[in-house]
Amino acid sequence: MRVYDRLTGYEVLDFFGSFYDLWGPKLRERIAWAADLLHIEQSVLNKQVKDMSTGMRQKIVIARAILHQPQVLLLDEATAGLDVFARRALLDFVRAYVGLGKTLVYSTHVMSEAQEVCDRVGFVDKGLLVYEGSLQEALELGSGNLERAFIRRLEQAA
Amino acid sequence: MNEILIIARKELLSVVRERRVLFTTIILPIVIMPLLMFGPILLFGNVVQQTQESAQKVGVVGVPAVVLEELRKARVEPVEIANPQQVVQNREVEAALVFENGTYTLYGRLSGGATQSALVVQKVQGALRAYKDQVVAERLRAKGIGPEVLEPFKVETKDASREQEKAAGLFAFLIPYFLIVFIQAGGMPVAVDATAGEKEKGTLEALLAAPVPLVQILLGKGLAVFVMSLLSTFAAIAGLLLGGGVLRNFFAEQLQAVQDGENSVQLGGALALDPLGYLSIALTAVLFALLVIAIMISLGLYARTFKEAQSYMSPLMLVMIVPILFLQFSDFLQLQDWYFALPFVGVVLALDSIVKGAATAAQLGTTWASTLLYAGLALYLAYRNFQREDVVFRN
Numbered sequence: 058m059r060v061y062d063r064l065t066g067y068e069v070l071d072f073f074g075s076f077y078d079l080w081g082p083k084l085r086e087r088i089a090w091a092a093d094l095l096h097i098e099q100s101v102l103n104k105q106v107k108d109m110s111t112g113m114r115q116k117i118v119i120a121r122a123i124l125h126q127p128q129v130l131l132l133d134e135a136t137a138g139l140d141v142f143a144r145r146a147l148l149d150f151v152r153a154y155v156g157l158g159k160t161l162v163y164s165t166h167v168m169s170e171a172q173e174v175c176d177r178v179g180f181v182d183k184g185l186l187v188y189e190g191s192l193q194e195a196l197e198l199g200s201g202n203l204e205r206a207f208i209r210r211l212e213q214a215a
Numbered sequence: 216m217n218e219i220l221i222i223a224r225k226e227l228l229s230v231v232r233e234r235r236v237l238f239t240t241i242i243l244p245i246v247i248m249p250l251l252m253f254g255p256i257l258l259f260g261n262v263v264q265q266t267q268e269s270a271q272k273v274g275v276v277g278v279p280a281v282v283l284e285e286l287r288k289a290r291v292e293p294v295e296i297a298n299p300q301q302v303v304q305n306r307e308v309e310a311a312l313v314f315e316n317g318t319y320t321l322y323g324r325l326s327g328g329a330t331q332s333a334l335v336v337q338k339v340q341g342a343l344r345a346y347k348d349q350v351v352a353e354r355l356r357a358k359g360i361g362p363e364v365l366e367p368f369k370v371e372t373k374d375a376s377r378e379q380e381k382a383a384g385l386f387a388f389l390i391p392y393f394l395i396v397f398i399q400a401g402g403m404p405v406a407v408d409a410t411a412g413e414k415e416k417g418t419l420e421a422l423l424a425a426p427v428p429l430v431q432i433l434l435g436k437g438l439a440v441f442v443m444s445l446l447s448t449f450a451a452i453a454g455l456l457l458g459g460g461v462l463r464n465f466f467a468e469q470l471q472a473v474q475d476g477e478n479s480v481q482l483g484g485a486l487a488l489d490p491l492g493y494l495s496i497a498l499t500a501v502l503f504a505l506l507v508i509a510i511m512i513s514l515g516l517y518a519r520t521f522k523e524a525q526s527y528m529s530p531l532m533l534v535m536i537v538p539i540l541f542l543q544f545s546d547f548l549q550l551q552d553w554y555f556a557l558p559f560v561g562v563v564l565a566l567d568s569i570v571k572g573a574a575t576a577a578q579l580g581t582t583w584a585s586t587l588l589y590a591g592l593a594l595y596l597a598y599r600n601f602q603r604e605d606v607v608f609r610n
Contacts, residue, residue: 059417063232064225075221076425105232121421 059118062107066097066117069106070124077125091120094153096146112143119150130154133164148174168204172196180207187214218427222435226409227442236404240443244397244451249458257466266334273339274302274311274322282314282346289342291335309335312343319343377572390496391542391566393451395535395559398504401447402440402511403528409436410515411524419607429601433512437594440508448500495569495579502586503562507531509593516600519609538563552577556585 060069070088079087092102095116106114115135122130132151136144151174155161165171171178178195180188188195188210192203199206230236273286274296283293291310296302299311303322309332311322321343323336352362413419422432511528518524538560545567555561555578565582568574600606 059421061225061229061418062416063229068225068228072221072225073421073425076218076427 060106063105065103065105067102069117070120073121074124087124091123095120095150112139129160131162172203180210182211218431219435222432223438226405226436226439230405240401240447241450245454248451248454253458253462266331271335272308274299274308276313278312278314285342285346289338291338310339312339390570391563392539394448394500397448397451398444399507399532402444402508405443406440406511406515407521407524410512411518412521415520433598433601437508437512441504444504492569499565502583505590506586506593509590509597513593513597513600517606535559542567552581555581558589561585
Protein backbone atom coordinates (compact mmCIF):
# COMPACT_ATOMS: atom_id res chain seq x y z
CA MET A 58 0.00 0.00 0.00
CA ARG A 59 2.63 2.48 -1.03
CA VAL A 60 1.16 5.90 -1.50
CA TYR A 61 2.01 9.45 -0.45
CA ASP A 62 1.01 9.35 3.18
CA ARG A 63 0.92 13.08 3.85
CA LEU A 64 -1.58 13.78 1.07
CA THR A 65 -5.30 13.23 1.41
CA GLY A 66 -6.94 10.48 -0.61
CA TYR A 67 -8.45 13.10 -2.90
CA GLU A 68 -5.10 14.84 -3.40
CA VAL A 69 -3.45 11.54 -4.37
CA LEU A 70 -6.13 10.91 -7.01
CA ASP A 71 -6.02 14.53 -8.17
CA PHE A 72 -2.21 14.31 -8.51
CA PHE A 73 -2.14 11.15 -10.61
CA GLY A 74 -5.29 12.04 -12.56
CA SER A 75 -3.62 15.24 -13.76
CA PHE A 76 -1.10 13.19 -15.73
CA TYR A 77 -3.86 11.62 -17.84
CA ASP A 78 -5.26 14.83 -19.33
CA LEU A 79 -7.99 14.90 -16.72
CA TRP A 80 -8.78 18.42 -15.54
CA GLY A 81 -11.41 20.33 -13.61
CA PRO A 82 -14.93 18.85 -13.79
CA LYS A 83 -13.75 15.86 -15.84
CA LEU A 84 -11.18 14.93 -13.18
CA ARG A 85 -13.68 15.43 -10.34
CA GLU A 86 -16.18 13.27 -12.19
CA ARG A 87 -13.59 10.52 -12.71
CA ILE A 88 -12.53 10.58 -9.05
CA ALA A 89 -16.20 10.31 -8.02
CA TRP A 90 -16.60 7.36 -10.45
CA ALA A 91 -13.56 5.50 -9.01
CA ALA A 92 -14.64 6.26 -5.43
CA ASP A 93 -18.12 4.97 -6.17
CA LEU A 94 -16.82 1.78 -7.79
CA LEU A 95 -14.59 1.08 -4.78
CA HIS A 96 -17.11 2.29 -2.19
CA ILE A 97 -14.80 5.01 -0.90
CA GLU A 98 -16.69 7.56 1.18
CA GLN A 99 -16.07 11.32 0.91
CA SER A 100 -14.83 11.41 4.52
CA VAL A 101 -12.13 8.90 3.58
CA LEU A 102 -11.11 10.94 0.53
CA ASN A 103 -10.62 13.94 2.81
CA LYS A 104 -8.34 12.04 5.21
CA GLN A 105 -4.56 12.03 4.93
CA VAL A 106 -3.36 8.61 3.80
CA LYS A 107 -1.30 8.15 6.97
CA ASP A 108 -4.54 8.20 8.98
CA MET A 109 -6.23 5.53 6.85
CA SER A 110 -6.66 1.82 7.54
CA THR A 111 -4.83 -0.71 5.36
CA GLY A 112 -8.03 -1.48 3.46
CA MET A 113 -8.70 2.18 2.73
CA ARG A 114 -5.15 2.70 1.54
CA GLN A 115 -5.54 -0.28 -0.76
CA LYS A 116 -8.69 1.23 -2.22
CA ILE A 117 -6.91 4.55 -2.83
CA VAL A 118 -4.05 2.70 -4.56
CA ILE A 119 -6.54 0.90 -6.83
CA ALA A 120 -8.55 4.07 -7.48
CA ARG A 121 -5.29 5.72 -8.53
CA ALA A 122 -4.65 2.86 -10.98
CA ILE A 123 -8.09 2.98 -12.63
CA LEU A 124 -8.52 6.76 -12.93
CA HIS A 125 -7.63 6.63 -16.63
CA GLN A 126 -9.83 3.55 -17.08
CA PRO A 127 -7.12 1.22 -18.43
CA GLN A 128 -8.25 -1.66 -20.64
CA VAL A 129 -6.03 -4.07 -18.69
CA LEU A 130 -5.49 -3.89 -14.92
CA LEU A 131 -3.07 -6.14 -13.03
CA LEU A 132 -3.69 -6.74 -9.32
CA ASP A 133 -1.01 -8.63 -7.41
CA GLU A 134 -1.99 -10.07 -4.01
CA ALA A 135 -4.49 -7.24 -3.70
CA THR A 136 -6.23 -8.65 -0.61
CA ALA A 137 -3.08 -9.31 1.43
CA GLY A 138 -3.46 -7.87 4.92
CA LEU A 139 -7.09 -6.82 4.44
CA ASP A 140 -9.87 -7.53 6.90
CA VAL A 141 -13.04 -9.40 5.91
CA PHE A 142 -15.02 -6.31 4.88
CA ALA A 143 -12.20 -4.72 2.91
CA ARG A 144 -11.51 -8.01 1.16
CA ARG A 145 -15.16 -8.39 0.24
CA ALA A 146 -15.30 -4.85 -1.15
CA LEU A 147 -12.22 -5.51 -3.25
CA LEU A 148 -13.55 -8.73 -4.71
CA ASP A 149 -16.81 -6.92 -5.54
CA PHE A 150 -14.78 -4.25 -7.29
CA VAL A 151 -13.00 -6.88 -9.41
CA ARG A 152 -16.31 -8.21 -10.69
CA ALA A 153 -17.64 -4.68 -11.24
CA TYR A 154 -14.57 -3.61 -13.22
CA VAL A 155 -14.71 -6.67 -15.42
CA GLY A 156 -18.40 -5.91 -15.86
CA LEU A 157 -17.37 -2.64 -17.55
CA GLY A 158 -15.81 -4.69 -20.35
CA LYS A 159 -12.24 -4.41 -19.05
CA THR A 160 -9.63 -7.12 -18.57
CA LEU A 161 -8.31 -7.71 -15.08
CA VAL A 162 -5.36 -9.99 -14.35
CA TYR A 163 -5.70 -11.14 -10.73
CA SER A 164 -2.60 -12.67 -9.20
CA THR A 165 -3.17 -14.52 -5.90
CA HIS A 166 -2.16 -17.47 -3.74
CA VAL A 167 -5.72 -17.74 -2.41
CA MET A 168 -7.48 -20.19 -4.74
CA SER A 169 -10.94 -19.45 -3.37
CA GLU A 170 -10.56 -15.83 -4.47
CA ALA A 171 -9.48 -16.89 -7.96
CA GLN A 172 -12.42 -19.26 -8.11
CA GLU A 173 -14.76 -16.43 -7.14
CA VAL A 174 -13.60 -13.67 -9.49
CA CYS A 175 -11.88 -15.28 -12.51
CA ASP A 176 -13.25 -16.36 -15.90
CA ARG A 177 -9.94 -17.81 -17.01
CA VAL A 178 -7.26 -19.36 -14.81
CA GLY A 179 -3.50 -19.71 -15.21
CA PHE A 180 -1.14 -21.60 -12.88
CA VAL A 181 2.41 -20.27 -12.53
CA ASP A 182 5.18 -22.44 -11.10
CA LYS A 183 8.75 -21.22 -10.69
CA GLY A 184 8.03 -18.34 -13.03
CA LEU A 185 6.55 -20.51 -15.79
CA LEU A 186 2.93 -20.66 -16.90
CA VAL A 187 2.16 -24.39 -16.48
CA TYR A 188 -1.57 -24.27 -17.09
CA GLU A 189 -4.11 -21.96 -18.74
CA GLY A 190 -7.79 -22.55 -19.31
CA SER A 191 -11.29 -21.45 -18.46
CA LEU A 192 -12.43 -21.58 -14.85
CA GLN A 193 -14.76 -24.45 -15.77
CA GLU A 194 -11.89 -26.51 -17.29
CA ALA A 195 -9.67 -25.86 -14.27
CA LEU A 196 -12.44 -26.95 -11.89
CA GLU A 197 -12.93 -30.15 -13.87
CA LEU A 198 -9.18 -30.83 -13.53
CA GLY A 199 -9.52 -30.54 -9.75
CA SER A 200 -12.88 -32.30 -9.41
CA GLY A 201 -14.60 -29.01 -8.54
CA ASN A 202 -11.76 -27.64 -6.43
CA LEU A 203 -9.24 -25.14 -7.84
CA GLU A 204 -6.59 -25.86 -5.21
CA ARG A 205 -6.71 -29.58 -6.04
CA ALA A 206 -6.44 -28.68 -9.74
CA PHE A 207 -3.30 -26.66 -9.05
CA ILE A 208 -1.67 -29.52 -7.11
CA ARG A 209 -2.60 -32.12 -9.75
CA ARG A 210 -1.23 -29.93 -12.54
CA LEU A 211 2.07 -29.51 -10.74
CA GLU A 212 2.27 -33.27 -10.07
CA GLN A 213 1.61 -33.95 -13.74
CA ALA A 214 4.33 -31.48 -14.72
CA ALA A 215 6.81 -33.14 -12.35
CA MET B 216 5.47 22.70 -17.86
CA ASN B 217 2.19 21.91 -16.19
CA GLU B 218 3.43 18.52 -15.00
CA ILE B 219 6.48 20.20 -13.45
CA LEU B 220 4.22 22.49 -11.42
CA ILE B 221 1.95 19.59 -10.40
CA ILE B 222 4.92 17.58 -9.12
CA ALA B 223 6.43 20.60 -7.35
CA ARG B 224 3.06 21.31 -5.70
CA LYS B 225 2.81 17.72 -4.46
CA GLU B 226 6.31 17.82 -2.98
CA LEU B 227 5.65 21.14 -1.25
CA LEU B 228 2.30 19.95 0.07
CA SER B 229 4.01 16.93 1.62
CA VAL B 230 6.61 19.18 3.26
CA VAL B 231 4.09 21.72 4.52
CA ARG B 232 2.19 18.92 6.24
CA GLU B 233 5.39 17.77 7.99
CA ARG B 234 5.47 20.22 10.90
CA ARG B 235 8.98 19.23 11.90
CA VAL B 236 10.40 20.17 8.51
CA LEU B 237 8.38 23.37 8.34
CA PHE B 238 9.64 24.31 11.79
CA THR B 239 13.31 23.68 11.05
CA THR B 240 13.29 25.35 7.64
CA ILE B 241 11.06 28.38 8.19
CA ILE B 242 10.26 29.05 11.85
CA LEU B 243 13.62 28.18 13.38
CA PRO B 244 15.68 30.58 11.21
CA ILE B 245 13.33 33.49 12.05
CA VAL B 246 13.21 32.85 15.79
CA ILE B 247 16.45 31.16 16.71
CA MET B 248 18.98 32.72 14.37
CA PRO B 249 18.75 36.24 15.87
CA LEU B 250 19.15 34.70 19.33
CA LEU B 251 22.14 32.64 18.24
CA MET B 252 23.76 35.54 16.44
CA PHE B 253 23.10 38.35 18.88
CA GLY B 254 22.40 36.58 22.16
CA PRO B 255 26.03 35.94 23.12
CA ILE B 256 27.07 39.41 21.97
CA LEU B 257 24.27 40.98 23.98
CA LEU B 258 25.25 38.95 27.01
CA PHE B 259 28.85 40.02 26.52
CA GLY B 260 27.66 43.62 26.26
CA ASN B 261 25.91 43.30 29.62
CA VAL B 262 28.99 41.80 31.23
CA VAL B 263 31.20 44.57 29.83
CA GLN B 264 28.81 47.22 31.11
CA GLN B 265 28.56 45.65 34.56
CA THR B 266 32.32 45.22 34.79
CA GLN B 267 32.85 48.87 33.91
CA GLU B 268 30.27 50.14 36.39
CA SER B 269 30.97 47.92 39.41
CA ALA B 270 34.19 47.59 41.42
CA GLN B 271 36.12 44.30 41.28
CA LYS B 272 38.68 43.02 43.76
CA VAL B 273 42.31 43.35 42.65
CA GLY B 274 45.07 41.81 44.74
CA VAL B 275 47.98 44.15 45.49
CA VAL B 276 51.53 43.55 46.77
CA GLY B 277 53.79 46.49 47.63
CA VAL B 278 51.74 48.99 45.64
CA PRO B 279 52.21 52.65 46.80
CA ALA B 280 49.23 54.47 48.33
CA VAL B 281 49.02 56.94 45.44
CA VAL B 282 48.56 54.12 42.94
CA LEU B 283 45.96 52.49 45.20
CA GLU B 284 44.06 55.76 45.01
CA GLU B 285 44.23 55.70 41.18
CA LEU B 286 42.95 52.10 41.23
CA ARG B 287 39.96 53.13 43.36
CA LYS B 288 39.25 55.96 40.91
CA ALA B 289 39.21 53.35 38.12
CA ARG B 290 36.53 51.41 40.07
CA VAL B 291 38.59 48.51 41.40
CA GLU B 292 38.93 47.48 45.04
CA PRO B 293 42.54 46.83 46.08
CA VAL B 294 43.05 44.04 48.64
CA GLU B 295 46.35 42.97 50.17
CA ILE B 296 47.39 39.45 49.14
CA ALA B 297 50.43 37.17 49.51
CA ASN B 298 50.56 34.97 46.37
CA PRO B 299 49.30 36.86 43.28
CA GLN B 300 49.54 33.95 40.82
CA GLN B 301 47.51 31.65 43.06
CA VAL B 302 44.73 34.05 44.05
CA VAL B 303 44.12 35.01 40.43
CA GLN B 304 44.08 31.35 39.38
CA ASN B 305 41.65 30.52 42.20
CA ARG B 306 39.41 33.42 41.14
CA GLU B 307 39.65 35.01 44.58
CA VAL B 308 40.44 38.24 42.72
CA GLU B 309 40.03 39.16 39.03
CA ALA B 310 43.58 40.53 38.73
CA ALA B 311 46.64 41.17 40.87
CA LEU B 312 49.22 43.99 40.82
CA VAL B 313 52.72 43.60 42.25
CA PHE B 314 55.24 46.45 42.58
CA GLU B 315 58.83 45.34 43.00
CA ASN B 316 62.17 46.98 42.06
CA GLY B 317 60.47 49.74 40.07
CA THR B 318 58.35 47.32 37.99
CA TYR B 319 54.61 46.83 38.11
CA THR B 320 53.61 43.23 37.25
CA LEU B 321 49.98 42.63 36.42
CA TYR B 322 48.41 39.18 36.75
CA GLY B 323 45.17 38.19 35.05
CA ARG B 324 43.42 35.19 33.47
CA LEU B 325 44.05 36.15 29.89
CA SER B 326 43.70 32.83 28.06
CA GLY B 327 40.45 31.56 26.57
CA GLY B 328 39.05 34.61 24.81
CA ALA B 329 37.03 37.38 26.44
CA THR B 330 37.20 36.96 30.23
CA GLN B 331 36.05 39.24 33.01
CA SER B 332 39.59 39.16 34.31
CA ALA B 333 40.83 40.60 30.99
CA LEU B 334 38.40 43.49 31.34
CA VAL B 335 39.62 44.19 34.90
CA VAL B 336 43.23 44.03 33.69
CA GLN B 337 42.29 46.75 31.16
CA LYS B 338 40.91 48.88 34.01
CA VAL B 339 44.12 48.47 36.03
CA GLN B 340 46.23 49.27 32.97
CA GLY B 341 44.15 52.42 32.50
CA ALA B 342 44.76 53.41 36.12
CA LEU B 343 48.53 52.81 35.78
CA ARG B 344 48.61 54.81 32.54
CA ALA B 345 46.86 57.71 34.26
CA TYR B 346 49.33 57.58 37.16
CA LYS B 347 52.30 57.34 34.78
CA ASP B 348 51.10 60.39 32.82
CA GLN B 349 50.70 62.25 36.09
CA VAL B 350 54.26 61.39 37.24
CA VAL B 351 55.79 62.30 33.87
CA ALA B 352 53.89 65.60 33.79
CA GLU B 353 55.10 66.47 37.33
CA ARG B 354 58.75 65.67 36.52
CA LEU B 355 58.62 67.70 33.32
CA ARG B 356 57.03 70.59 35.15
CA ALA B 357 59.82 70.42 37.79
CA LYS B 358 62.33 70.91 34.95
CA GLY B 359 60.29 73.72 33.43
CA ILE B 360 59.12 71.70 30.39
CA GLY B 361 55.50 71.55 29.29
CA PRO B 362 53.85 68.10 28.86
CA GLU B 363 53.16 68.92 25.17
CA VAL B 364 56.83 68.06 24.47
CA LEU B 365 55.83 64.40 24.70
CA GLU B 366 53.41 64.86 21.82
CA PRO B 367 55.33 66.54 18.96
CA PHE B 368 52.62 65.54 16.48
CA LYS B 369 49.18 63.92 16.42
CA VAL B 370 48.25 60.67 14.73
CA GLU B 371 44.77 60.27 13.30
CA THR B 372 43.47 57.10 11.67
CA LYS B 373 40.55 57.26 9.24
CA ASP B 374 38.56 54.36 7.84
CA ALA B 375 38.87 54.56 4.05
CA SER B 376 36.52 51.62 3.38
CA ARG B 377 33.70 52.09 0.89
CA GLU B 378 30.44 53.37 2.33
CA GLN B 379 28.77 50.01 1.61
CA GLU B 380 31.54 48.17 3.42
CA LYS B 381 31.32 50.47 6.47
CA ALA B 382 27.54 50.15 6.62
CA ALA B 383 27.53 46.41 6.09
CA GLY B 384 29.37 45.71 9.33
CA LEU B 385 28.87 42.14 10.40
CA PHE B 386 26.62 41.59 7.37
CA ALA B 387 29.60 41.65 5.05
CA PHE B 388 30.57 38.30 6.49
CA LEU B 389 27.13 37.01 7.42
CA ILE B 390 25.30 37.47 4.12
CA PRO B 391 27.42 34.94 2.16
CA TYR B 392 27.35 32.62 5.18
CA PHE B 393 23.59 32.76 5.60
CA LEU B 394 22.81 32.44 1.92
CA ILE B 395 25.00 29.40 1.54
CA VAL B 396 24.00 27.64 4.73
CA PHE B 397 20.27 28.21 4.38
CA ILE B 398 20.05 27.46 0.69
CA GLN B 399 21.31 23.98 1.50
CA ALA B 400 19.72 23.52 4.91
CA GLY B 401 16.31 24.69 3.66
CA GLY B 402 16.34 22.54 0.56
CA MET B 403 17.82 19.38 2.05
CA PRO B 404 14.69 17.96 3.74
CA VAL B 405 12.67 18.31 0.53
CA ALA B 406 15.53 17.02 -1.63
CA VAL B 407 15.88 13.93 0.56
CA ASP B 408 12.14 13.34 0.82
CA ALA B 409 11.56 13.77 -2.92
CA THR B 410 14.33 11.37 -3.95
CA ALA B 411 15.65 8.79 -1.49
CA GLY B 412 12.52 9.24 0.64
CA GLU B 413 10.29 8.23 -2.28
CA LYS B 414 12.58 5.29 -3.04
CA GLU B 415 12.49 4.11 0.56
CA LYS B 416 8.71 4.48 0.88
CA GLY B 417 8.21 2.73 -2.47
CA THR B 418 6.13 5.55 -3.98
CA LEU B 419 8.58 6.33 -6.78
CA GLU B 420 7.50 3.36 -8.91
CA ALA B 421 3.95 4.69 -9.27
CA LEU B 422 5.24 8.10 -10.27
CA LEU B 423 7.63 6.59 -12.81
CA ALA B 424 4.74 4.52 -14.24
CA ALA B 425 2.71 7.70 -14.85
CA PRO B 426 2.94 9.14 -18.37
CA VAL B 427 5.30 11.97 -17.44
CA PRO B 428 8.75 12.45 -19.01
CA LEU B 429 11.57 11.82 -16.55
CA VAL B 430 13.01 15.25 -17.10
CA GLN B 431 9.72 16.84 -15.98
CA ILE B 432 9.63 14.73 -12.81
CA LEU B 433 13.19 15.82 -12.11
CA LEU B 434 12.44 19.49 -12.76
CA GLY B 435 9.26 19.33 -10.65
CA LYS B 436 11.18 17.94 -7.71
CA GLY B 437 13.96 20.48 -8.29
CA LEU B 438 11.45 23.35 -8.31
CA ALA B 439 10.04 22.25 -4.94
CA VAL B 440 13.53 22.10 -3.43
CA PHE B 441 14.30 25.51 -4.94
CA VAL B 442 11.18 27.08 -3.40
CA MET B 443 11.96 25.67 0.06
CA SER B 444 15.61 26.72 -0.20
CA LEU B 445 14.67 30.30 -0.98
CA LEU B 446 11.92 30.43 1.66
CA SER B 447 14.35 29.20 4.28
CA THR B 448 16.98 31.71 3.17
CA PHE B 449 14.51 34.60 3.26
CA ALA B 450 13.38 33.46 6.71
CA ALA B 451 16.98 33.45 7.95
CA ILE B 452 17.72 36.90 6.53
CA ALA B 453 14.44 38.23 7.92
CA GLY B 454 15.42 36.79 11.32
CA LEU B 455 18.82 38.40 11.12
CA LEU B 456 17.40 41.81 10.13
CA LEU B 457 14.77 41.51 12.85
CA GLY B 458 17.41 40.59 15.44
CA GLY B 459 19.69 43.44 14.31
CA GLY B 460 16.80 45.93 14.49
CA VAL B 461 15.73 44.80 17.96
CA LEU B 462 19.33 44.98 19.15
CA ARG B 463 19.87 48.53 17.85
CA ASN B 464 16.53 49.85 19.13
CA PHE B 465 16.11 48.15 22.49
CA PHE B 466 19.61 47.22 23.64
CA ALA B 467 21.53 50.29 22.47
CA GLU B 468 23.33 50.66 25.81
CA GLN B 469 24.77 47.13 25.83
CA LEU B 470 25.66 47.51 22.16
CA GLN B 471 27.56 50.71 22.91
CA ALA B 472 29.44 48.98 25.75
CA VAL B 473 30.68 46.28 23.38
CA GLN B 474 31.53 48.70 20.60
CA ASP B 475 33.45 51.06 22.93
CA GLY B 476 35.79 48.31 24.07
CA GLU B 477 39.30 48.00 22.68
CA ASN B 478 38.28 45.09 20.48
CA SER B 479 35.10 46.70 19.30
CA VAL B 480 32.69 44.62 17.31
CA GLN B 481 30.59 46.19 14.57
CA LEU B 482 27.24 44.61 15.28
CA GLY B 483 24.23 44.26 13.06
CA GLY B 484 24.98 46.48 10.14
CA ALA B 485 22.74 47.29 7.23
CA LEU B 486 23.09 46.68 3.56
CA ALA B 487 23.62 49.96 1.77
CA LEU B 488 23.45 48.74 -1.81
CA ASP B 489 21.85 50.20 -4.91
CA PRO B 490 19.08 48.16 -6.61
CA LEU B 491 21.66 46.62 -8.94
CA GLY B 492 23.58 45.35 -5.90
CA TYR B 493 20.49 43.68 -4.47
CA LEU B 494 19.70 42.17 -7.87
CA SER B 495 23.25 40.88 -8.12
CA ILE B 496 22.95 39.20 -4.70
CA ALA B 497 19.62 37.66 -5.70
CA LEU B 498 20.95 36.39 -9.04
CA THR B 499 24.08 34.93 -7.41
CA ALA B 500 21.96 33.23 -4.74
CA VAL B 501 19.54 31.82 -7.31
CA LEU B 502 22.33 30.40 -9.49
CA PHE B 503 24.05 28.97 -6.45
CA ALA B 504 20.75 27.43 -5.32
CA LEU B 505 20.40 25.76 -8.73
CA LEU B 506 23.84 24.23 -8.37
CA VAL B 507 23.30 23.00 -4.81
CA ILE B 508 19.84 21.63 -5.61
CA ALA B 509 21.07 19.74 -8.67
CA ILE B 510 23.86 18.18 -6.57
CA MET B 511 21.47 17.28 -3.74
CA ILE B 512 18.94 15.68 -6.10
CA SER B 513 21.68 13.73 -7.83
CA LEU B 514 22.97 12.43 -4.48
CA GLY B 515 19.43 11.76 -3.25
CA LEU B 516 18.57 9.69 -6.31
CA TYR B 517 21.70 7.63 -5.86
CA ALA B 518 21.06 6.97 -2.15
CA ARG B 519 19.01 3.95 -1.17
CA THR B 520 17.46 5.36 1.96
CA PHE B 521 16.62 8.59 3.72
CA LYS B 522 19.56 8.19 6.10
CA GLU B 523 21.99 7.35 3.33
CA ALA B 524 20.94 10.50 1.44
CA GLN B 525 21.47 12.63 4.55
CA SER B 526 24.90 11.15 5.09
CA TYR B 527 25.83 12.04 1.49
CA MET B 528 24.44 15.57 1.69
CA SER B 529 25.76 16.64 5.09
CA PRO B 530 29.44 16.72 4.01
CA LEU B 531 28.34 19.00 1.17
CA MET B 532 27.72 21.66 3.81
CA LEU B 533 31.31 21.36 5.02
CA VAL B 534 32.60 21.67 1.46
CA MET B 535 30.62 24.86 1.03
CA ILE B 536 31.61 26.37 4.38
CA VAL B 537 35.37 26.03 3.78
CA PRO B 538 35.46 28.95 1.30
CA ILE B 539 33.63 31.10 3.86
CA LEU B 540 36.32 30.38 6.43
CA PHE B 541 38.95 31.46 3.93
CA LEU B 542 36.91 34.58 3.22
CA GLN B 543 38.15 36.02 6.53
CA PHE B 544 41.62 36.18 5.03
CA SER B 545 40.56 37.27 1.54
CA ASP B 546 41.91 40.75 2.23
CA PHE B 547 45.42 39.33 2.37
CA LEU B 548 45.05 37.69 -1.04
CA GLN B 549 45.54 39.41 -4.36
CA LEU B 550 42.21 38.38 -5.87
CA GLN B 551 42.45 37.23 -9.46
CA ASP B 552 39.37 37.20 -11.67
CA TRP B 553 39.68 33.46 -12.26
CA TYR B 554 39.13 32.79 -8.55
CA PHE B 555 35.54 33.80 -9.26
CA ALA B 556 35.14 30.80 -11.59
CA LEU B 557 35.95 28.26 -8.86
CA PRO B 558 32.94 26.23 -7.69
CA PHE B 559 31.54 27.51 -4.34
CA VAL B 560 34.60 29.76 -3.81
CA GLY B 561 33.49 32.03 -6.66
CA VAL B 562 30.01 32.44 -5.19
CA VAL B 563 31.38 33.31 -1.74
CA LEU B 564 33.85 35.83 -3.20
CA ALA B 565 31.16 37.36 -5.43
CA LEU B 566 28.70 37.78 -2.55
CA ASP B 567 31.41 39.29 -0.35
CA SER B 568 32.44 41.71 -3.09
CA ILE B 569 28.83 42.75 -3.81
CA VAL B 570 28.11 43.44 -0.14
CA LYS B 571 31.29 45.50 0.14
CA GLY B 572 30.51 47.33 -3.10
CA ALA B 573 33.76 46.14 -4.68
CA ALA B 574 32.51 43.69 -7.32
CA THR B 575 33.47 44.25 -10.94
CA ALA B 576 31.36 43.22 -13.94
CA ALA B 577 34.03 40.76 -15.05
CA GLN B 578 34.12 39.06 -11.64
CA LEU B 579 30.34 38.78 -11.39
CA GLY B 580 30.03 37.61 -15.00
CA THR B 581 32.64 34.93 -14.33
CA THR B 582 30.83 33.71 -11.21
CA TRP B 583 27.40 33.68 -12.83
CA ALA B 584 28.52 31.93 -16.02
CA SER B 585 30.62 29.32 -14.19
CA THR B 586 27.93 28.63 -11.57
CA LEU B 587 25.32 28.22 -14.31
CA LEU B 588 27.64 25.83 -16.11
CA TYR B 589 28.28 23.78 -12.95
CA ALA B 590 24.54 23.73 -12.20
CA GLY B 591 23.83 22.51 -15.73
CA LEU B 592 26.41 19.74 -15.38
CA ALA B 593 25.03 18.70 -11.99
CA LEU B 594 21.48 18.70 -13.38
CA TYR B 595 22.57 16.57 -16.33
CA LEU B 596 24.22 14.15 -13.89
CA ALA B 597 20.99 14.00 -11.87
CA TYR B 598 19.05 13.31 -15.09
CA ARG B 599 21.49 10.53 -16.07
CA ASN B 600 21.08 9.02 -12.60
CA PHE B 601 17.33 9.18 -12.98
CA GLN B 602 17.49 7.35 -16.30
CA ARG B 603 19.44 4.43 -14.89
CA GLU B 604 17.34 1.62 -13.46
CA ASP B 605 20.30 0.32 -11.44
CA VAL B 606 20.41 3.67 -9.67
CA VAL B 607 16.68 4.39 -9.30
CA PHE B 608 15.90 0.87 -8.07
CA ARG B 609 19.12 0.50 -6.09
CA ASN B 610 17.51 -0.96 -3.00
